[in-house]
Amino acid sequence: MSDLPEPFKIKMVERIKLHPREKREALIRQAGYNVFMLKAEDVFIDLLTDSGTSAMSDEQWAGMMATTQAYAGSESYYSLEKAMKDIFGFKYFIPVHQGRAAENILFSTMLFPGSYVPNNMHFDTTEANVLRNKGIPVNLVVEEAYDTQKILPFKGNMDVSKLEAFIKEKTPEKIPLIMVTITNNSAGGQPVSMQNIREVSEIAQKYGIPFFIDACRFAENCFFIKQREEGYQNKSVKEIAREIFSYADGCTFSGKKEALTNIGGMLCTNIEELYEKFKNLAITIEGFITYGGLACRELEAMAIGLYEAIDEEYQAYRHRQIEYLAKLLRDEGVPIVEPPGGHAVYIDAKRFLPHIPPEEFPGQALVVQLYIEAGVRAVEIGSSCFGKVDEKTGKFVPARMELVRLSIPRRTYTDNHLRYVAKSLIKLYKEREQIRGLRRVYAPRLLGHFTAKFEPIN
Ligand code: P70
Numbered sequence: 001m002s003d004l005p006e007p008f009k010i011k012m013v014e015r016i017k018l019h020p021r022e023k024r025e026a027l028i029r030q031a032g033y034n035v036f037m038l039k040a041e042d043v044f045i046d047l048l049t050d051s052g053t054s055a056m057s058d059e060q061w062a063g064m065m066a067t068t069q070a071y072a073g074s075e076s077y078y079s080l081e082k083a084m085k086d087i088f089g090f091k092y093f094i095p096v097h098q099g100r101a102a103e104n105i106l107f108s109t110m111l112f113p114g115s116y117v118p119n120n121m122h123f124d125t126t127e128a129n130v131l132r133n134k135g136i137p138v139n140l141v142v143e144e145a146y147d148t149q150k151i152l153p154f155k156g157n158m159d160v161s162k163l164e165a166f167i168k169e170k171t172p173e174k175i176p177l178i179m180v181t182i183t184n185n186s187a188g189g190q191p192v193s194m195q196n197i198r199e200v201s202e203i204a205q206k207y208g209i210p211f212f213i214d215a216c217r218f219a220e221n222c223f224f225i226k227q228r229e230e231g232y233q234n235k236s237v238k239e240i241a242r243e244i245f246s247y248a249d250g251c252t253f254s255g256k257k258e259a260l261t262n263i264g265g266m267l268c269t270n271i272e273e274l275y276e277k278f279k280n281l282a283i284t285i286e287g288f289i290t291y292g293g294l295a296c297r298e299l300e301a302m303a304i305g306l307y308e309a310i311d312e313e314y315q316a317y318r319h320r321q322i323e324y325l326a327k328l329l330r331d332e333g334v335p336i337v338e339p340p341g342g343h344a345v346y347i348d349a350k351r352f353l354p355h356i357p358p359e360e361f362p363g364q365a366l367v368v369q370l371y372i373e374a375g376v377r378a379v380e381i382g383s384s385c386f387g388k389v390d391e392k393t394g395k396f397v398p399a400r401m402e403l404v405r406l407s408i409p410r411r412t413y414t415d416n417h418l419r420y421v422a423k424s425l426i427k428l429y430k431e432r433e434q435i436r437g438l439r440r441v442y443a444p445r446l447l448g449h450f451t452a453k454f455e456p457i458n
Contacts, residue, residue, distance in 0.1 A: 003320075007313040008411060011058060018044040018375045025372055032453030033368050033438055035377045044375030045417050046409070050343045052098075052256035052263060053409035060260065060304045064297035072288055074296035079303035080266075087238055087306055088215070088245045088253075090268035092275035094282045095292030095299055099216055099254025102267035103129040104285070106212065106252055109277045110176040111135040118166055119179040119214070120158040121145070121186040124385055126179070126214060126252075128446045135176075140166060145187040146400050148337045148348040153228040154193040155339075156184030156221075158200050172207040181214040182221035182244070186381065187401065189217070189341020191224035194232065194243060201247035210271065215251040218244065219258045220342030223315040237310040250274070255298075257343070260305030260410055264298045318342075322408055324415055328422035334429045337403065347425070349382060349402040353435055358383045358398030360437025360457060366404050366428070368454075369435050374424035381405050384440070385449040 019027070019042060031037035040046060046053070067076040077095065084093050096102045103126055111117070113134040120141040122130065130137040140162045144150045158180055167175060180200055184190045197213075204211035222240040226232050232240055245251065250269030255261045267282070269275050279289055287293040308314060319342065326340035335351035349356075349363040356362035363382035370376050379385075382402035389396055406421065428435070438454040 004313070004316070006411075006414075007311075007317050008057070016044055017041070021372065024375055028368055028371050032442070033364070033456065034449075034452050034454060035367055035371055035379065036450050038371070038377065042375075043371075043377045045413065045421055046377050047344075047406045047421065048377045048379050050257060050407040050409050051254065052261075053412060054256075054260045054262070054305075055409070055411040056260060056262070056301060056305070057308055057411075060301040060308075063300040063304045067297050067300040069296050071291070073290050074299070076296040076298075076300035076303065077290040080299045083303040083306045084266060084268060087241055087310060088251065088268055089242050090245065090250060091270045092272065093266050093268040094275075094278055094286075094289050095294060095302075096265045096267055096282065096286050097293035098256055098263060099214075099252055099265045100125040100129060101286055101293065102252035102254075102265050104132075105267055105278050105281050106177075106250075107133040107135060109274065109281060110210070112176065115174055115176050116166075116170055117177060117179060118158075118163055118175065120156055120181055120192060121184050122179075123181060123185045123214070123216075124447055124449070126181070127386075131446060138166065139186075141184065141187060145184065145190060148188070148335070148346075148351070148401065148403075151338050153224075153339075154191055154196060155188065156182070156190035156192040157196040158192070160196065160199045160203060163200065164203055167203070167207050167209070172209055175207075175209050177210045177212050178204050179212050179214055181216070183217045183224070183342045185216070185343075186386070188337035188346045188403070189220075189343050190339075191221045191228070191342065193229050194225050194240070195229070197244055197247050204249075210249040210274070211247070212269075213245065213248045213251040215245075215253045216257045217342055218251075218253075219309040219315060220318065222310070223312070223319060224342060227319075237312055237315060241310065255302040255305070258306070258309040259302035260308050261298060261301045264294055264302045265292075266302075318410065321415065321418065325406065325408070325418040325422060328419065329425060332422075332426045332429065334425055344405045344407040346381070347378075347404040347406070349380075349404050352404075352429065353432055355433065356435070356437040358387070358402060359396055361402075361440065361454065362437065363402045363404045364454060365435055365438050368438065369428055370404075370424065373428055374420070376421050376424060379405050379407065380449065384443075384452055389445075
């Protein structure tokens with residue numbers, strides 16, 4: 001791993017402030033013990049998400065200023081089209097305001113009631129958009145993904161034998177598309193290997209099913225392939241990306257991650273017939289196709305950011321920083337998901353707080369304590385995010401894993417910020433027996449975690 005410093009220097013800063021502990025206690029109580037309800041200015045270090053939180057470069061800002069603002073045909077559309085064709089290589093694309101808009105257009109066009117969408121693992125909005133379109137999301141990731149301690153190079157892989165058995169069981173007619181999410185955000189930001197993507201593509205072709213990639217964190221995935229997969233050491237991230245996308249019929253993409261922008265996304269495909277449908281729906285619900293619900297400057301920033309994301313010095317820095325935080329925690333015995341992912345370090349809250357049962361949301365309890373302890377905002381990826389209430393029995397079905405994600409916004413925090421985060425978590429780990437669970441008092445049926453409310457259990 002590179003020991004070079006950050007390949008950038010800081011040109012503009014934003015002040016952050018740490019409130020006294022009593023104030024943090026009052027604020028989290030007022031927020032219903034849900035960190036999504038906190039004001040950002042009340043957070044000292046914000047690791048809620050790596051989405052829309054990147055620091056943009058001077059070149060992105062300059063590009064934004066210079067581009068024309070127009071309803072139709074802005075030059076920024078053509079910049080983004082050029083970058084997309086060069087890096088992704090799809091024939092057609094539509095800019096959209098963020099990843100879930102691409103999901104909405106894709107699933108509204110392709111799904112029908114009772115259809116299945118297999119994925120290695122759906123993330124929250126993907127799952128919700130499948131359900132909203134009366135589809136059934138199915139996670140077919142390799143079993144090892146659920147073992148947080150197992151060290152494997154590509155724990156995000158789809159289990160291809162499960163996939164083929166599933167297609168045979170349900171019949172290809174009931175499966176309008178197959179998806180693979182790179183990296184796999186729901187289980188630790190784990191990468192998917194090129195071999196696995198190739199195998200999924202072969203199966204999809206064999207059964208005549210379109211194959212789409214959820215490409216939110218494609219460049220981080222490519223860098224893992226370069227480091228870990230035989231035969232890719234001497235290929236560039238761009239070459240690896242082109243190969244990945246060459247196996248797919250299209251992709252959804254949230255620019256808020258690896259286009260290094262604060263908003264934006266794309267829906268891409270090679271299938272002309274689908275593109276025609278996507279285009280007409282996009283015009284109805286997003287905006288004209290040359291701006292996709294965005295200000296034109298956002299398209300320009302995405303076009304430039306995509307090249308910054310595939311820069312290998314940048315990727316080396318990014319991966320080194322995630323590993324730095326992981327090592328600080330691991331060295332003190334804090335149970336993290338191993339190996340660390342491409343955009344975040346995940347804590348295994350089941351192991352951190354074994355005395356709190358899933359119905360009492362151990363991940364959320366840890367997120368709340370971390371805010372109270374240090375003003376750090378993490379996010380729960382466990383039963384608050386993925387737990388279900390059985391509609392027939394009313395019984396709570398917990399998620400398979402109880403994780404807490406410390407997402408690292410890109411180019412935003414220094415190692416010193418992360419050292420502070422690690423120190424706070426290590427302190428909490430030493431005092432873990434004092435941490436109590438939470439009772440959920442409100443949650444909507446879909447995407448409950450965003451607006452849920454909790455109360456402490458004493
Ligand atoms: C995140 C955000 C968004 C996402 C994703 C994958 C693999 C699609 C999307 C949708 C969402 C989030 C979660 C918790 C806290 C804050 C935000 N992921 N596919 O942080 O993209 O947001 O642009 O609609 O990860 O992981 P978009």
